[in-house]
Amino acid sequence: MKIWGRIYALAFKEVLQIRRDPRTLVLALVMPVLLLLLFGYGVSFDIDAIPMSVVDQDRTSSSRRLLRRFFASGELRPSGTLSDPDEAYARFRTGQDLGAVVIPAGFQARLRERRPAPIQILVDAADGVTAEQTLGKAESSLKAGAVVRRSRPPVEVRTYTMFNPELRSALFLVPGLAAYVVALVSVLLTALTVAREWELGSMQQLFATPIRRGEIVIGKLLPYLALGLVAVALVIGSGALFFGVPMRGAPGILMLNSFLFVLGMLGQGLLISVLTKNQMVATQAAAMTSLLPSLLLSGFMFPIENMPKILQMITVIIPARYFIDTLRAVLLRGTPASHLWGDTVALAAFALAMIVLSTARFQRRIA
């Protein structure tokens, strides 16, 4: 009861300070949603006729029939005929085309020999949403045109998504962004609030009271834990509202792992501020050790499978990786909770390590 009195006093004071400083609330609650909208709507949505160049190296009746059916719906528009697939890259770069369909020489011959006859669809995926649309329409055109079903053996469609193999869109954006934004809010805000107390001298004043280290840690973290969880909920909620991000799996595991992720990020912020004791340095340290990894090494921007081995090994200690995995699994794939305990364990281990380390480094007395 007594302990709670002190923790309550600390947490309540923190809430008062947050309420008095609108920047904290803006950073925690408005920024995440704003970022999501910016990223999400930054990409154009419905393109009527997606321009695609045609590389027909077969020039047979079969290849021409395929192309006719491919462009039949009108959602895809043939923008030009090229002789070499490499030319398509140049046209992607200048923005003339969003994709290319390539029919290799020997297409008809392979069909006649009843061997698999591959065609290629190249998609410029620098713009994730557009790329997904292009690819989706290309695939459905092929199916709707019954090209696939009628050929026996079927036409084999190989898609190569260029520049962005992961093929991000708003759907894929939301999980990554949620992790990034929560990392931003949690690490930065805690690092700043604790470093500020050192700078101000109020930490010394706290140390002159009977409050224990652990109580300071808990009292400081509780309000930001709440704020971080609200931020997660806001990002997922706006994802659902504005971009139709589904919730296909169990919310329970999502809540548990969100909680652990936020806790770990708060712990990291605490550790940073305990080590730096300076708001300026803490901000930079937070950016370097948390924001950048959450952006670059978490699988948000670049798929982990495509990273060099050494970077892949580093991602093992990046908590955002596990959180993004959980988010994608629960929101998009509907993976059952039993498959996500690995993430839970990794996130819990990180949170525990951070809090233990920062409490240990939190020297009350300067020895």
Added chain:
Amino acid sequence: MNTVIEVRDLTRRFGDFVAVDRVSFHVEKGEIFGYLGANGAGKSTTIRMLCGLLAPTEGVAMVAGHDIRDDARKVRAAIGYMSQKFSLYLDLPVRANLEFYAGAYEIESPRKRVQEILELLDLEVHRDQITGALPGGTRQRLGLGCALLHRPEIVFLDEPTAGVDPASRRDFWRLIRSLSREGTTVFVTTHYMDEAEYCQRIGLMVDGRLAALDTPRALKRDLVPGRMFRVSNVDERASRAVLSGMSGVVDVQPFGTRLHVRVRPGGPEAPDLGKQLSQAGLSGAEIEEIEPTLEDVFLAVVDPTKGSAAA
């Protein structure tokens, strides 16, 4: 008497630098103990050790009956600490700061106590103001209020009146004296020598060492023996040169445009000083005998060649 602070050979080094050097003293219950010294003398370092904020390198200190090394938590519960740097939350209202510390110390019926403190320290009208907007004197009263909330046996005040206007300083000292009358021990540092007169006993710190320790009166008697004259209304530089050379004069110190001239017991009288000055062409000097101040004590201690403290 009841000893509430007992310090033996307390030492604190920062690397090779000795900030506090084998300091020993004790403080009695209800006493106002003044800790004096120039900047960097080791006053704050001593206080921080006594409050359990800094580990001593060597030595022992018992505060409120608890060893500061082994029982720092019990020490903290028994003391109030007001640091040299104002360290309450500037972005919160006065009352929120008090309520926070009431919670931190888990005092009984906090609302009532906060109200009492607001009244005691004359902060009632400021209770809803943002702490950062308060003038210096009011801030310091709030700092004292936070340190007193849990009715500590001892309060440590580290330069509580630094940078505060004279009227507020006087008010502050009135509070300190009333605390002491009610039995709270006050350990206060200052570098204002005039304030130190209010202390029952004074420890003088010079370069980490406790150079002198006694009541103000005894310090003056022992460290500034002989008599003291104030010379005014003459050119300060010229007369300083004249008087310093005079036999029986121990020391001449400028105080503003005046001089404080200290003479050996049995040395020159006021008319003798006047005569010496007019012989040197400096007429019209006004000379009167004064009580030595703690400033004189301090100067005698800092520069022992000028006083009997040379021994």
